[in-house]
Amino acid sequence: MSDRYEVRLSGAGGQGLVLAGVILAEAAALYDGINAVQTQSYGPEARGGASKSEVIISDSDIDYPKATAIDLLLCLTQEACDKYTDDLKEKGIIIADSRMVKELPDGNYTIYSLPIIDTAKEKVGKTFVANIVALGVIAHLAEKVSFDSVLQAVLSRVPKGTEDLNKRALQLGYELIG
């Protein structure tokens, strides 16, 4: 199972996490040529406004598509960070929005607190590309997916006419980590 890489994207409904999950899975599968499964689970908590999307990437077949030992967790809201830290691996990575997430979990994790939403709002001018800024960060940190693959997947999924905006968002996200 060591070649299995698990990502959970969490936040609130409306932040585009389903689309981000689809893009990440397609980057891995269609452009990097490895297997990917992308899942949304909607339980009672979804009706409270929290949202999550998971992506499993693996060189081998993926028999069990739910995340069980998460390598990388994105949290765009405090509520999501409180709710979805379960299943994060020891030494796993947390990427948290620095404005929204003020209380980070204790534990043996690598935490990046980054201005994801502010970057979308102030540098791109559109808060709704925060999901793409986050994908830029993930492309920097996640094993198994390359920036170019994520870029191709972004460009094939976003609405026509928004390609430049989204490319800029992805690039700025990538550069949030030195």
Add this chain to the structure above:
Amino acid sequence: MSDRYEVRLSGAGGQGLVLAGVILAEAAALYDGINAVQTQSYGPEARGGASKSEVIISDSDIDYPKATAIDLLLCLTQEACDKYTDDLKEKGIIIADSRMVKELPDGNYTIYSLPIIDTAKEKVGKTFVANIVALGVIAHLAEKVSFDSVLQAVLSRVPKGTEDLNKRALQLGYELIG
């Protein structure tokens, strides 16, 4: 497991099956108040152009999110119909596009061969709403999701300005079965 309802949406990349799966899961979870998991698996076949999206709906918790005994299979291309009939339950339902799928599988299934793509193209005037026409058919046939819930989920997911078009597509799909 008797309250578990499994749907697989299959066709080609670009037909909007990921979005259709997300809408169906959100209809069930956010508007009908039951649990749902929605999955895309990308393996080597995805790079050949076939595409599938799965939705599991259940009153109980969904421990295993992959489809294993499918109640309802949508096929929008012949290739998808050839590839993804595995795991369809005995007496399961197949909804096949009547123009694209000419060879239907043998077996103890209930088959609806319907002009889904032609309805999108000729009656709505936009081939890209074929996925929404298909959701209308599914809303008619699937247990556990209501037309109104699917409509609400469609309206919350489609691009602004296309609501009327998509509502019409959904309604026409619903009416394809007498």
